[in-house]
Amino acid sequence: MTNTLFDALVAPHAGSDATFLECDDGTTVSRGAFVRRVAQLAHVLAASGVAPGDRVLVQASKHPDTLALYGAALQAGAVHLPLNTAYTGAELRHFAEDARPRVMVCDETARGAVAPLAEAVGARLLTLGSAGGGGTLAEAADGAPDRFRTVPRGPDDLAALLYTSGTTGRSKGAMLSHRNLLQNARALTDLWEITDRDRLIHALPIFHTHGLFVAINTALLAGARVRLMRAFDAEAVLAELPRSTLLMGVPTYYTRLLDEPALTRERCAAIRLFVSGSAPLLAETHAAFERRTGHRILERYGMTETNMIASNPLHGERIAGTVGFALPGTEVVVTDPGTGAPLPAGEIGMIEVRGDGVFRGYLNLPDKTREELRETGFFVTGDLGALDAEGRLRIVGRQKDLIITGGLNVYPREVEDAIDAAPGVRESAVFGVPDPDFGESVVAAVVAEADAALDLDAVAETVAASLARFKRPRRYVVLDALPRNAMGKVQKAALRAEHGG
Ligand code: AMP
Numbered sequence: 001m002t003n004t005l006f007d008a009l010v011a012p013h014a015g016s017d018a019t020f021l022e023c024d025d026g027t028t029v030s031r032g033a034f035v036r037r038v039a040q041l042a043h044v045l046a047a048s049g050v051a052p053g054d055r056v057l058v059q060a061s062k063h064p065d066t067l068a069l070y071g072a073a074l075q076a077g078a079v080h081l082p083l084n085t086a087y088t089g090a091e092l093r094h095f096a097e098d099a100r101p102r103v104m105v106c107d108e109t110a111r112g113a114v115a116p117l118a119e120a121v122g123a124r125l126l127t128l129g130s131a132g133g134g135g136t137l138a139e140a141a142d143g144a145p146d147r148f149r150t151v152p153r154g155p156d157d158l159a160a161l162l163y164t165s166g167t168t169g170r171s172k173g174a175m176l177s178h179r180n181l182l183q184n185a186r187a188l189t190d191l192w193e194i195t196d197r198d199r200l201i202h203a204l205p206i207f208h209t210h211g212l213f214v215a216i217n218t219a220l221l222a223g224a225r226v227r228l229m230r231a232f233d234a235e236a237v238l239a240e241l242p243r244s245t246l247l248m249g250v251p252t253y254y255t256r257l258l259d260e261p262a263l264t265r266e267r268c269a270a271i272r273l274f275v276s277g278s279a280p281l282l283a284e285t286h287a288a289f290e291r292r293t294g295h296r297i298l299e300r301y302g303m304t305e306t307n308m309i310a311s312n313p314l315h316g317e318r319i320a321g322t323v324g325f326a327l328p329g330t331e332v333v334v335t336d337p338g339t340g341a342p343l344p345a346g347e348i349g350m351i352e353v354r355g356d357g358v359f360r361g362y363l364n365l366p367d368k369t370r371e372e373l374r375e376t377g378f379f380v381t382g383d384l385g386a387l388d389a390e391g392r393l394r395i396v397g398r399q400k401d402l403i404i405t406g407g408l409n410v411y412p413r414e415v416e417d418a419i420d421a422a423p424g425v426r427e428s429a430v431f432g433v434p435d436p437d438f439g440e441s442v443v444a445a446v447v448a449e450a451d452a453a454l455d456l457d458a459v460a461e462t463v464a465a466s467l468a469r470f471k472r473p474r475r476y477v478v479l480d481a482l483p484r485n486a487m488g489k490v491q492k493a494a495l496r497a498e499h500g501g
Helices: 004-009 032-045 064-075 089-099 109-120 137-140 178-191 208-221 234-243 251-257 281-292 367-372 411-419 456-466 492-499
Strands: 020-021 029-032 057-061 079-082 103-107 124-128 158-163 173-177 198-202 225-228 246-249 275-278 298-303 307-310 329-335 349-355 379-387 393-398 401-407 408-410 425-435 437-446 475-479
Touching: 004 064, 004 178, 004 208, 020 032, 020 064, 032 064, 032 137, 057 064, 064 079, 064 124, 064 208, 089 109, 089 173, 089 251, 103 275, 109 124, 124 137, 124 246, 158 178, 158 208, 158 329, 173 178, 173 307, 178 208, 178 307, 198 234, 198 408, 198 425, 198 437, 208 225, 208 298, 208 307, 234 251, 246 251, 246 379, 251 281, 281 298, 298 437, 329 379, 349 393, 367 379, 393 411, 401 437, 408 411, 411 425, 411 456, 425 492
Parallel strands: 020 225, 057 079, 057 103, 079 158, 103 124, 198 225, 198 246, 246 275, 275 298, 437 475
Antiparallel strands: 020 029, 158 173, 298 307, 329 349, 349 379, 379 393, 401 408, 425 437
8 A cells, every 4th residue: 555755755764874854953863763753653643543634733843853743644644734833822723723633733832822722623732842852742652663554645635734824814724635745846856956965954944835845855755864953043054054965945044144254155165056935036136146155046936835836947047036947747827817818928927837736725715726726727826927938937926916006017026126226225025005096006115235324315216217107116114124924925915004004
């Protein structure tokens, strides 16, 4: 009997002494030890009543057991449901009531807060010690056998339920199958040529598609080593660079690394590939990183519902401001948002995606699923972009962030690029606010370069030199930092709420 994802990602490592995880405290976990821990945890899940198809909700700090729990959920035939540890009790309630998990796992320190909710939804509550030791789950696993009879699961069975980050509206549970995750991991591993000679610096959270699926699934598939960091810390990453070959990050990692004088070409000598995704990488960051290190960051694009969609090439030209070509097994079309008709190359429209990675729908939301997932299999991403004649994709932003002023479309990314080119500007975020005359008017939040005095007149002048009048911000607000979520995505809804008046 087979279990699609477990057989490909976890089972092959049984018996291997090679190092898999290297942790902040210097401890390591071999590949074989990881497989044994997965089995122990799977025993506890099964003993807690987890049956095939049941959800295992996990809101716990990042450490090897939390990662092994993902493998355990797979081996027990369950659906892994990881959640951001920053979610509050009220948010957790929404997820638990929606997903109805059989088991909930939280940090030992959160047990008192989570227990009433677990009881209310009829879930068994288990805990992990935040530092990697202790907790009811970990302790029970310590005494469990280290082999577990893998529960059979096929390619179309669900492997994970990931809630969208909810930058607009309520988070929705994206149902991802074994096939979705495995095919995407294979495509990325091939494309980026990840092997067991790689050592990945892993500072991303493991409750999100980027840190869990892009990073961990590919590392497991290829047998790569993982330097597992609790969180991103520029100094710690700098220290690991000389011993590593791969870094996967969000754009803010790269801007923060650039702030460190110790980031040099020599320090990056062992690195084979820097990958960026989950939010747009500024062309300026791309250029500055290349000047400093000689590396051209590889930008890729994807989302929770689709897995990875497009990537710049490993060999061949990586072009700043584009996310490259559709992955093998994935089709990308750009359509007229009104009619759904395909648009010619060069025209901006809705990005739609079909292929191996595209999810099975939103849990408990059949209408929403039908709205966004066409019968033809194309998923309407909500992102606007254009394909060039060669098939390279450029993203201009979320459709919900599109500003319509006086009946004319303004793409925030274009305005942000113009603002960012002005002297003294570190970064910007452009958004629309209600306007009695124009429907919406353009507002820009601007962050100054460290130590630079920001001259807003000069900024407006630079913008005026490159953009038509209707695209220019009517108002600028200067901020110390842009509001971002855990993945470094700028929260435009928060900006609109705060600066809409
Ligand atoms: P998430 O589901 O949290 O991974 O968010 C997916 C969204 O992040 C996409 O729909 C895009 O809006 C955005 N995104 C991901 N990668 C990129 C990228 N390379 N450039 C621009 N936006 C991106």
